[in-house]
Amino acid sequence: MLQVESRDGASHVALQGELTIYQAAELAERFLPLLRREEGLVIDLSDVSDMDSSCAQMLMLARRHCQARGHGCALVNHSQPVIDVFETLGLVSWFGDPVVLPGESGPKNRPGMDAGMGGGA
Amino acid sequence: MSMEAALQTYFAEAREMLEDMESRLLEIEHIDAGELPETLNAVFRAAHTVKGSASLFGLDGIVDFTHVVENLLDRMRDGEVAVEEDLISLLLRCQSHITTLVDETETDEQISEDSRRLSQHLIVELGGYLASEDKPADKAGLPTAGEAADDHAEQFPADADDETVDNECWHISLRFGRSSFRDGMDPISFLRFLDGLGTVRQVIILDDWLPDLADYDPESCYLGFEIRYMSQASKKEIEDVFEFIREDSDIHIVAPYSRLSDYIDLINAMGEDSDRRIGEMLIDCGALTESELAKMLAMQAAAEEADQGRRLGEIVSQEDDRLGPVVDAAAQKQTQMREAINRKQKSLRVDADKLDHLINLVGELVTSGAGTFLQAQILGNPELIESMSKLNDLLEEMRDASLKLRMVAIGATFTKFQRVVRDMAADLDKDVDLVITGADTELDKSVVEKIGDPLMHLVRNAVDHGLEPAAERAAAGKPETGTISLNAYHDSGNIVIEVGDDGAGLDADRILAKAREKGMVGEDQQLSRSEIFDFILKPGFSTASQVSNISGRGVGMDVVRRNVIEMRGRTEIDSEPGEGTTIRIILPLTLAIIDGFVVGVGQAAFVVPLDVVQECVEFSEADHEEKDGQSYINLRGNVLPLVNIRQRFAVRGERPKRRSVVVVKADGQSVGLVVDRLMGEFQTVIKPLGPVFAGLSGISGSTIMGNGEVALILDVQGLVQQITRRPQRSATHS
Amino acid sequence: MEKTVLIVDDSASLRQLVVLALKGSGFRVVEATDGVDGLAKLDGGRVHLIISDVNMPNMDGLTFLKEVKKRPDTRFTPVIMLTTESAADKKEEGRAAGAKAWVVKPFQPQQMLAAVNKLIQ
Known part of the structure; x- marks a missing residue:
């Protein structure tokens, strides 16, 4: 479901697998405490195979929470299912993170990302 | 599809605006100076909205023309162009023309060549008023006939009060x-x-x-x-x-x-x-x-x-x-x-179908309530009877209230005739005043829709034939200006609409002579004055010595009578020589409910509209005779043709010993309906027959009785006509 | 991703109609003849949507629904209940149990496909 690594004053979180309402409670239990760490958040979405609105909503909460406290909260390496969901819900512009569309350069090659993170699951 | 729907809404709206514009224009000549600015403003707004919305749909033909009218109205509103009679006439013609443009756009999706030419012609006339002002700066506001299309967008940004949002999504x-x-x-x-x-x-x-x-x-x-x-x-x-x-x-x-x-x-x-x-x-x-x-x-x-x-x-x-x-x-x-x-x-716009559905349901509710009340009485439980009777009172109030929803004032219909009278008077070179009373009398919407045509005939006829030429009036010591009156009022469950004139009145002798000449009445037959006047509404009868281009449109006054009868109404004519003629249309208040008289034949129940029932008598075989397949009885010395309902509608079941005859009268002809039982009066909500029964002659609708059974409503008019048409010969020599 | 729909109804022809409506549009359809059979075929949450009749032998639709809503691996799965116009009281009971989507019998295959598509697309 998720892997966390604290590095350079930020929590690097890799979300993985299916993230739907069935996982929402557990994800909340493991993910939301990270918001209390009072540090920046980098969320890698490359290994998310499915996401529904409930988990997208949790990412919105995270972004808003961090922003209100002056911390960064970056979403990176959106997988195709995540891109689809974000586009449907109007979240691409809500988050405003760069999203790499298929056909352009590989999704794992974003500047500022730790290349080693995605596959660590 | 949504675009199409929006366009439909526009057409309806535009017509409403144009009607408003017309009635305001007609008002202008009669109002105080103090009310003028508001009235001009209303006329301006109407034109402005018609144009503004038309531009959203790209209806250039309407936009271009209305723009010029609007321009002139704007100047009038500002007091830069004076209000005068010719100008109002021109504006009325423009109003008519815009209506034509809207109609053509709706039906043909384009504007005819004739209308285009008329647009140009009217624009030139309008230009005369605009150009006569010493305000060169404003002249730019008037496009010449040719270039009207191009410049309206900049000058008149759409800014109607509640404008349509330019959003196709x-x-x-x-x-x-x-x-x-x-x-x-x-x-x-x-x-x-x-x-x-x-x-x-x-x-x-x-x-x-x-x-x-x-x-x-x-x-x-x-x-x-x-x-x-x-x-x-x-x-x-x-x-x-x-x-x-x-x-x-x-x-x-x-x-x-x-x-x-x-x-x-x-x-x-x-x-x-x-x-x-x-x-x-x-x-x-x-x-x-x-x-x-x-x-x-x-x-x-x-x-x-x-x-x-x-x-x-x-x-x-x-x-x-x-x-x-x-x-x-x-x-x-x-x-x-x-x-x-x-x-x-x-006000709230409601789809007429929805309203009809509601009224239908309420009608059924009332009948089913009556049925339940009947059950309660049979059971004899006093508390139940008491509460059912309360419920029934409420249901009836509810029915009355819901029928009122369909009621509209006749005023708008009357107002239309101002224009008709004004135009006709000009054509005929007569001075005519139209006096309207009872404009706020309400009647059923379906009646209002159907009454327009008959009224039009009557008004045209009154102006054309009713009123004498001015010289003749002067000679008779009457004011040169003739008066046409339109009046409406309620009278014991009926609505009465009167079209009157103060003209020469009907010449009973001449009408009778003509009726005899046409063989519509026997040489020695004695007729009352009102029976004689009735002829002017009968098919194939016209007394006007020369057919003017106004009333003589090939459609006689009999259309009036037919339409009125279709609405289950009747006509009355009053006329005094030298004083004028009043034609009265008497209609039931609503077309959805009638007072019915219920009769039984075998297991079936039929409803006869109460207003055609004359009397009920016992059927006696002794007085009964048959000729040419038509049976008759002798009713107090008069021959009364009979319709045997059992035979006519092939009702099964044994014939009882005692039967009754319901004497009904329609088209001046009495006919007896032979039935098994008389079951009394019953207020009936008419339900139209389904398509299966639409072709069934002698039946005009159905209703549901208190006991839940369906009863057919007899088309007495139709039954009578079948008799009078068939045995014409036998009736005369009997 | 192919989604799985479970149809629970004792009428074989109705099940056939549903299969017909959904198969052509890329859904996998699993059939069950009553509530008991339906519970057996829930397949540990691999079902994405359930269509269930109300009136069935062995275990009726409402009992089945309540059971589905109790199980952790199916409690958020959308359920379409099939109803006849006359079963208004059942509808109330079903609503209370968490069935929000109702389709009135008889229905056109197109209607069923639309109903399913509204819930899992």
């Missing part, structure tokens, strides 16, 4: 219920489904309801969306996308090209803290422009102000300072807007 506001996720309802799914039915142009996700971390429940849905949506689907189809979440969520759908007030309704309906917030969302997703929002907020404020007596400026300045300049402009329009809004709030 649907706007959907969605607030998902908290339990949506738990119920398996994911917004993603609905948005994707929506995208299959059309194109989601833009989605804005709202986090306004997403709580802080402490209050957040990961399994609750806090999401809202504003969606700009392009689709050919109907509103129903779009609503159906959300059928499964309708109960727990908040969903609002605004159609393309909606009015600003629809967006106000949306904002009000969403009931959220800040109107400004949802307003911004509307701008963000392209539903409204910034200035449209400003105008809308101003309108909303104006509406509130109307409620609370607060000042517009204060309210809007609280909303947002940025809007200052736009709002100032809007504030000047405040009065106009408030009027528009008030008008909207006072």
Whole structure:
């Protein structure tokens, strides 16, 4: 479901697998405490195979929470299912993170990302 | 499809505006100077709206012409062009022409060559009034006939009070219920489904309801969306996308090209803290422009102000300072807007079919209530009887109230004739005043729709034949100006509409002579005055010695009579030589309910409209005789043809020993209906027959009785006609 | 991703109609003849949507629904209940148990496909 690594004053979180309402409670239990760490958040979405609105909503909460406290909260390496969901819900512009569309350069090659993170699951 | 629907709405709206414009123009000659500015303003507004909306649909032919009219009206409003009779006549012709342009656009989707030419011709005439003013700066406002098409856009930005928003997309506001996720309802799914039915142009996700971390429940849905949506689907189809979440969520759908007030309704309906917030969302997703929002907020404020007596400026300045300049402009329009809004709030447009359905249901409710009451009486439980009787009282009140929903004042119909009389008088070179009384008399909408044509015939006839030429009037010592009166009033369950003139009156001798000449009456037959006058409404009878081009249109006055009879009404004529003629149309108050007289034959029940029933007598075989397959009885020395209902409708069952004859009269002919039983009076809600029975002669409808059984309503008119037509020969030598 | 729909109804022809409506549009359809059979075929949450009749032998639709809503691996799965117009009281009971989507019998295959698509697309 998720892997966390604290590095350079930020929590690097890799979300993985299916993230739907069935996982929402557990994800909340493991993910939301990270918001209390009072540090920046980098969320890698490359290994998310499915996401529904409930988990997208949790990412919105995270972004808003961090922003209100002056911390960064970056979403990176959106997988195709995540891109689809974000586009449907109007979240691409809500988050405003760069999203790499298929056909352009590989999704794992974003500047500022730790290349080693995605596959660590 | 939605575009087509919007266009239909435009045509209806334009006609309404044009009717208003016409009646205001006709008013102008009769009102005090003090009321003139308001009336001119109303005329201007009507033209302005017709043009403004036409431009949204790209109806250039209407826009180009109406623009010039509007221009002139604007100058009149400012007092730069004086009001005079010829000018009003010209404007009335322009009004007629715009109506033609609208009609042609609707039916042919284009404007005929003739109308184009007339447009140019009228524009030149209008130009005469515009150019005569010494205001060269303003002359630019008048396009010449040829170039009218090009310059209207810059000069007249659409700024009608409640303008249509230039948005070809649907706007959907969605607030998902908290339990949506738990119920398996994911917004993603609905948005994707929506995208299959059309194109989601833009989605804005709202986090306004997403709580802080402490209050957040990961399994609750806090999401809202504003969606700009392009689709050919109907509103129903779009609503159906959300059928499964309708109960727990908040969903609002605004159609393309909606009015600003629809967006106000949306904002009000969403009931959220800040109107400004949802307003911004509307701008963000392209539903409204910034200035449209400003105008809308101003309108909303104006509406509130109307409620609370607060000042517009204060309210809007609280909303947002940025809007200052736009709002100032809007504030000047405040009065106009408030009027528009008030008008909207006072009345509610309801589809006539829906209303008919309601009335139908209420009618059935009343009959089923009567049936239940009957059961209660049989059971003999006093408490039950008491409460049923209370319930029945309420049901009847409800029926009366719902029938009133269909009632409209006849005024609008009457007012149309001002124009007719005015035009005819000019053509015939007569001076005619039209006096209207009882304009606020209400009658059933279906009656109003059908009464127009007969009234038109009567009014034309009165002006043309009723009123003498001015010289003749003067010679008779009457005022040269003739008077046509239109009057309406209620009279014991009927509505009476009178068309009167103060002309020469009907010449009974001449009418009788002509009737004899045409063989419509026997040489020695004695007729009362009113029977003689009746001839002028009969087919094939015309007394006018020369057929003028006005009344003589090949359709006689018999059309009047036929139409009135179709409405189950009758006509009466009063006339005094030298004093004038009054033709009275007497109609039942509503076409949906009649007082019926119920008769039984075998197991079946039939309803005879009570107003045609003359009397009931016992049927005696002794008085009964048959000739040429038609049976008769002798009723107090008169021969009464009979219709045996049992035979006529092939009712099965044994014939009882005692039978009755219901004497009915229609078209001046009495006929006896032979039935088994008389069952008494019964108020009947008429239900039209289904298509299966539509061809059934002698039956005009059906109704449901208190006991739940269906009874057929007899078409007495039709039954009588079948008899009078068939045995013409036998009737004369019997 | 192919989605799985479970149809629970004792009428074989109705199940056939549903299969017909959904198969052509890329859904996998699993059939069950009553509530008991339906519970057996829930397949540990691999079902994305359930369509269930109300009136069935062995275990009726409402009992089945309540059981589905109790199980952790199916409690958020959308359920479409099939109803006849006359079963209004059942509808109330079903709503209370968490069935929000109702389709009135008889229905056109197209209607069923639309209903399913609204919920899992």
